[in-house]
Amino acid sequence: MFYFKYILLGVGISVCKVALIQQSRFPCLLVSRYCQAELFTFLCIYLCFYSFLLVCLFSYFSGHTGHTIDMNTFLDDPEFAEIIMRAEQAIECGVLPERISQGSSGSYFVKDSKGKTIGVFKPKSEEPYGHLNPKWTKYFHKICCPCCFGRGCLVPNQGYLSEAGAYLVDDKLGLGVVPKTKVVWLVSETFNYSAIDRAKSRGKKYALEKVPKVAKKFNRIGLPPKVGSFQLFVEGYKEADYWLRKFETDPLPENTRKEFQSQFERLVILDYVIRNTDRGNDNWLVRYEKQDDGLNLSDKDIQWAVSEESTIKIAAIDNGLAFPFKHPDEWRAYPFHWAWLSQAQVPFSQETRDLVLPRISDMNFVQDLCEDLYELFKTDKGFDKATFENQMSVMRGQILNLTQALKDGKSPMQLVQMPRVIVERSSTGSQGRIVHLSNAFTQTFHSRKPFFSSW
Numbered sequence: 542m543f544y545f546k547y548i549l550l551g552v553g554i555s556v557c558k559v560a561l562i563q564q565s566r567f568p569c570l571l572v573s574r575y576c577q578a579e580l581f582t583f584l585c586i587y588l589c590f591y592s593f594l595l596v597c598l599f600s601y602f603s604g605h606t607g608h609t610i611d612m613n614t615f616l617d618d619p620e621f622a623e624i625i626m627r628a629e630q631a632i633e634c635g636v637l638p639e640r641i642s643q644g645s646s647g648s649y650f651v652k653d654s655k656g657k658t659i660g661v662f663k664p665k666s667e668e669p670y671g672h673l674n675p676k677w678t679k680y681f682h683k684i685c686c687p688c689c690f691g692r693g694c695l696v697p698n699q700g701y702l703s704e705a706g707a708y709l710v711d712d713k714l715g716l717g718v719v720p721k722t723k724v725v726w727l728v729s730e731t732f733n734y735s736a737i738d739r740a741k742s743r744g745k746k747y748a749l750e751k752v753p754k755v756a757k758k759f760n761r762i763g764l765p766p767k768v769g770s771f772q773l774f775v776e777g778y779k780e781a782d783y784w785l786r787k788f789e790t791d792p793l794p795e796n797t798r799k800e801f802q803s804q805f806e807r808l809v810i811l812d813y814v815i816r817n818t819d820r821g822n823d824n825w826l827v828r829y830e831k832q833d834d835g836l837n838l839s840d841k842d843i844q845w846a847v848s849e850e851s852t853i854k855i856a857a858i859d860n861g862l863a864f865p866f867k868h869p870d871e872w873r874a875y876p877f878h879w880a881w882l883s884q885a886q887v888p889f890s891q892e893t894r895d896l897v898l899p900r901i902s903d904m905n906f907v908q909d910l911c912e913d914l915y916e917l918f919k920t921d922k923g924f925d926k927a928t929f930e931n932q933m934s935v936m937r938g939q940i941l942n943l944t945q946a947l948k949d950g951k952s953p954m955q956l957v958q959m960p961r962v963i964v965e966r967s968s969t970g971s972q973g974r975i976v977h978l979s980n981a982f983t984q985t986f987h988s989r990k991p992f993f994s995s996w
């Protein structure tokens with residue numbers, strides 16, 4: 542498209558020149574030198590204008606189809622593919638995603654054609670520092686005081702990858718606390734678009750109505766699809782803050798308390814590995830179905846009730862501010878807010894240790910995890926290999942600490958107090974996946990502490 546404009550301009554100027562040369566052959570066209578220059582300028586302007594019009598027309602019809610079906614392929618996950626198809630069909634039928642009013646960016650509840658919410662979509666372009674963020678306060682922060690509000694340790698505008706990456710880590714570690722999240726393309730009138738995109742789309746629709754025969758030939762009509770993270774919507778959950786207050790006054794029965802503790806430890810592991818910088822108690826949800834107090838369950842019944850389906854479950858949502866490329870060392874420490882809870886003061890349970898330790902103490906597993914994240918992160922147009930390597934160095938350091946903490950029987954609170962470490966790929970060591978991975982990395986302790994730090 543870029544070159545097309547210049548080709549047209551070139552052709553225009555050549556035509557002008559030929560026209561002026563031809564004047565000498567036809568004396569009736571002979572005019573003074575002054576008029577020749579005038580005529581030349583006029584022809585140039587005319588042709589520029591004409592080519593500009595052509596370019597506009599061309600770009601009207603060379604946008605996007607407004608359909609995303611061919612952009613979303615999940616061959617390895619037909620269930621997820623089916624959910625995305627339902628979302629696309631709903632949008633086609635006019636059941637449009639709805640912006641979530643709270644929150645710092647453009648996040649949307651996506652529905653099926655019956656209006657039931659099935660997912661949460663967060664487009665890259667509407668992230669806190671994305672160019673189409675609908676909240677003007679973030680724009681103000683970015684322009685006026687980025688050091689106080691921004692997170693200098695995070696790769697900007699890749700929150701959607703962090704969301705999908707958190708699910709990848711959760712899935713690989715077998716934690717099961719992050720609702721399924723993948724990178725998806727969607728298009729909807731309710732998303733935030735620039736005035737130019739909207740004008741283009743209106744023009745295309747107008748053309749379709751007025752000259753359907755011509756417009757139908759251009760099957761590329763509509764607003765441009767947006768890439769973002771799509772997380773499955775979990776039903777029956779409330780913010781953790783709400784339940785934590787309740788549990789203080791109305792303690793959980795012993796079985797449920799244990800189940801909650803186990804779920805909580807999984808959340809801790811996820812956050813620690815991905816070094817989440819935004820885990821307030823509003824960014825994890827809890828579903829709790831209180832069992833009837835009057836029931837006097839026998840041991841057998843209790844066992845059945847627990848194995849049938851647990852009554853308490855945690856969902857770790859809003860994972861868009863994780864995977865830093867360096868440990869926070871500026872004004873703010875971005876602590877894990879769960880560290881002050883009573884659940885964080887007891888050592889990790891044997892169940893959690895048995896689940897996680899065999900995986901994270903295997904260097905091939907860690908290498909695999911890094912490679913899977915690479916496949917995901919490299920799809921972003923702003924991907925930078927060196928920055929990604931730094932992100933992985935931080936993550937490997939977190940994994941190293943976590944392994945030690947689990948082996949030593951530490952609590953989550955003790956874990957977050959451990960000295961921060963980065964494990965870098967050694968420049969002299971062998972690259973890639975090899976048997977003696979231990980020779981390929983060097984570890985460094987990170988001594989710079991955040992100005993405001995509670996540990």
Ligand SMILES: Nc1ncnc2c1ncn2[C@@H]1O[C@H](COP(=O)(O)OP(=O)(O)O)[C@@H](O)[C@H]1O
Nearest residue numbers: 643644645646648661720772773774775858859
């Ligand atoms: N997967 C989900 N399932 C159910 N509700 C969700 C889910 N994700 C987000 N929400 C709801 O939407 C709200 C805002 O989502 P969040 O991911 O925190 O967005 P933001 O990045 O704007 O803070 C949450 O407080 C929660 O109530």
Ligand SMILES: [Mg+2]
Nearest residue numbers: 644823824859
């Ligand atoms: Mg949030």
